[in-house]
Amino acid sequence: MRIGELAERTGASRRLLRYYEEQGLITPDRALNGYREYGEPHVYGVLQIKGLLDAGLPTRIIRQILPCLDKPRSIYPPEVTPEMIVTLQHEQARLSERIEFLIRNRDAIADYLHMVAGDKVAGAGPGSGGRPQHYESHSRRRRLPALPLRRRDRCTT
DNA sequence: GTTCTTACA
DNA sequence: TGTAAGGA
Incomplete structure (x- = not known):
């Protein structure tokens, strides 16, 4: 398929797909x-990339752990280097931190909502249509103030 | 009409 | 990233 179709099927713009290629993430x-x-x-590869990028991984890491997804190549390369393990562990720790950060802020927002609007809106919100959203570790968890978002480190090369 | 590269906002 | 230019 050509770039237009891939763009439609992945939700990534053509521009972005060319950018991924430029970054060595995909090689059509x-x-x-x-x-x-x-x-x-x-298609799967681009989705994978989007997810990783969304998780905050820099493109250089992605390029490293995603050894070319073009041809029928194994996703788990036998060539896992020790250094790769280290970087992945680092990323894992970073994600854990980020998750805690998100939880803390989400709860702070929930508290704010309770305060200004009561239970009728708590736990609901845009994009949560229909899903049972229970953040009910509420009553127990120690409430913390919202934290300012730290600028994400970004890597161009 | 779709895609390509380069370049600028 | 979006978009415009100039081609194929």
Whole structure:
């Protein structure tokens, strides 16, 4: 498929898909006319990349742990280097911190909501349509004040 | 009409 | 990232 279709199927803009390629995250084939040609694996790959990026991983890490997803290559490379393990452990710790950070702020918001609007709106919100959202570790957990969001470290190369 | 590269806001 | 230019 060409870039347009991949864009539709992944929700990533064509611009972004070209950017991923520039960053070495995906490597599509080229048709004779120069058009990029993507395969089915790329769809999953792009989704994977989006998720990792959303989790806050810099592209250089992703490029490292995602050894080219073009061809039918194993996702868990036998070439896992010790240094890769270390970086992944680092990322894991970073994600844990971020999760705690998010939980703390989410709870702070819930408290604020209780304070200004009462139970009728607590726990609900945009995008939570229908899902049973129970943040009921409430009564027990120690309430903490909201924290300012720290600027995410971003890596261009 | 779709895609390509380069470059600027 | 979006968008415009100039081609294929």
